[in-house]
Amino acid sequence: MSPYTSLPDGSARLLRLRPSSDENSRIECQLITCSLLDSRRSHSYEALSYVWGLEESEEPIWIDGNKLSVRVNLYKALSHLRDCFVERILWVDAICINQEDKTGEKEQQVQAMAKIYSKASRVIVWLGEATGNSDQALEVIRAAAEEEQSKNSPLDETSRQAILTLLEREWFQRIWVLQEVAAARHILIKCGFAEIDGYAFCSGLSVLRPFDTRPDLQALIPPVSYLIRGAVFRRKHRGDKISQPARFSLNIRPLGELVDMYHTRKATIPLDKVYALSGMSSDDPDAAGLEANYKISWKDLFQKLVCFSLSNQMTVSTWDDEEVAVIEAKGYVLGEVSSAGEDATQHGRQYAEITWKNAPSFFDGKEKQSSRLTFQASAKTVKKGDVVCLLQGSSAPTIVRLCDDFSTIIITKFPLADDLQKWSASVTIFPTDLLLVWDWNESQRKSPGGEDYAKLISSREVAKCPVAECQCLYDLDKITRLWNFGLLLNRMERYEKA
Incomplete structure (x- = not known):
């Protein structure tokens, strides 16, 4: 009984x-x-x-x-x-x-x-x-x-x-x-x-x-x-x-920031990595369909989370057996991390010195103006050479790390000072095509950035040639990725690698 x-x-x-x-x-x-x-x-x-x-x-x-x-x-x-x-x-x-x-x-x-x-x-x-x-x-x-x-x-x-x-x-x-x-x-x-x-x-x-x-x-x-x-x-x-509010939360931080900080922690099932953080979030993930639901597939929930954390103006591929999302988005390069490390004055925080690009008018004609920003330590550590970019439809910049012909996401929502927020909010043209990988289990991979990602990238939905066993469109996709990545390197002034 x-x-x-x-x-x-x-x-x-x-x-x-x-x-x-x-x-x-x-x-x-x-x-x-x-x-x-x-x-x-x-x-x-x-x-x-x-x-x-x-x-x-x-x-x-x-x-x-x-x-x-x-x-x-x-x-x-x-x-x-x-x-x-x-x-x-x-x-x-x-x-x-x-x-x-x-x-x-x-x-x-x-x-x-x-x-x-x-x-x-x-x-x-x-x-x-x-x-x-x-x-x-x-x-x-x-x-x-x-x-x-x-x-x-x-x-x-x-x-x-x-x-x-x-x-x-x-x-x-x-x-x-x-x-x-x-x-x-x-x-x-x-x-x-x-x-x-x-x-x-x-x-x-x-x-x-x-x-x-x-x-x-x-x-x-x-x-x-x-x-x-x-x-x-x-x-x-x-x-x-x-009246009691329909949703109770501890209102600690936006869900995107919480995910950046804690997504590498363990859960019995991947769904709980989202539900365990939603009760701490200061925004309302329920409105995006992220409320606790154990009937939904991980693939669908993760896709909703990506759109909620980043932007709904992108193409997202996810899988039920992987804590990885492959994202195709348009973006605008804001700057590059010139140095980074642990903030010695505040435990649990890190700093990044950022050299801003493409913004001479905003900085009164001073080229390559830099800023030192401190922020809550994330699960993935920001490093020198990481790129700060604004994705189309996103409310805050994203930090990515350039790899072979794609970039991995380090921080989805990077907090900016008020004056820098005004600059990023003024961006209306997103000329760069980005292929991004957001991996929650990167540290457990034998070859991060290598064969594991190549298989996932190639398995995302790509147009297929009507001719049986013809790989021409897959080859075209690879060439397009390399071309777009070369343009990104060019915008970062990394001409030798481009």
Whole structure:
């Protein structure tokens, strides 16, 4: 018998975890339905942030007397959270959302997850069971947060390795956790039975900075640490007494910028890379058909996202089995990155020195005027030689990197100062034909920019010759690409390569 009944509008389920003094006894729970989403208050429940783990590994729990199989990592979390004497009220997505429902409940609840985490009294981050030196790692981090004057004290190698091993856990790599901690007002981090306050955890890491020699962790840890640290400063999210907005969001950044920052993080299915960020966006992706919908194909959703993030005045090719889009667009070259790097004055930000091209009238006759701009660190690092261009129909410039006969997208929406925005907004002619590749898994490819992309580019929709097995139009497409790329190099004044 299923423990689930249909959810009324504006409602969510909470999980009552019953106490037990016997740690080996079966886990007993009860599901409670409440009008949580329509409420204007926060409530005394804790929302769990965790990694689902392998589907093959499951353990049983009992809900209202009904047996329900959950994945091992969640089972371990519930075992460690269960109190000896006092019941605990939790929100756990794998249990509180009926994963087998076919009536749209899952989509509605996924849309509401930002609100659910924001209304919780606390968000518990479950990193997994204690292993190796994980207890030592948390203690060293806690001590560093308590004694900030030890900023210059060296971190011994054993402690550093213990912390790095902790930070390598899968929780820090997942994309859903960003929204979960971004919505929280109080965060507790738990590994086995060891616990640490979220703010203390981030303070200790900022003192120790054990990941400075690990570029992979530098890309993962600071963004999520920034969101955890900010929890204590967040106000309660209170709805309008008269009317609740149809869409709740944390309003952190436009979806395009969030995608630029976080698209390399992991999700079980590609669709969730979009849905996990939409609850944090300051624009309205729902209007573009990007609301949670698990019936849509990845190919179609990704195509909609490209048009929403860049422009709808382009041709986009996507595939169900690839996190890659091949884009044909018209553009205008604005400038070239002459130098770039991490902003030493603001952690988590990068700078780019840009030499502007094709704009002498805007800069009062000064040729090749340059600007130094700082912006939020993106998943792909901006490098010297990258090109800043404005795509037809786009509201902001895009940064691309020139390859063989195409360019890869580094940043879809590059923020400009007000005066530069006026210049880009004045552009009405887009003389350059661009072939762009937007790859969300570039770092995992054996030959980025090589054979993998060549196959995708050739497999996009191209006119076919009516003569059987004739390749003339494919050859013409290749020649056209080379010609257009040569013109782009010419506009960049890279005459030798052109």
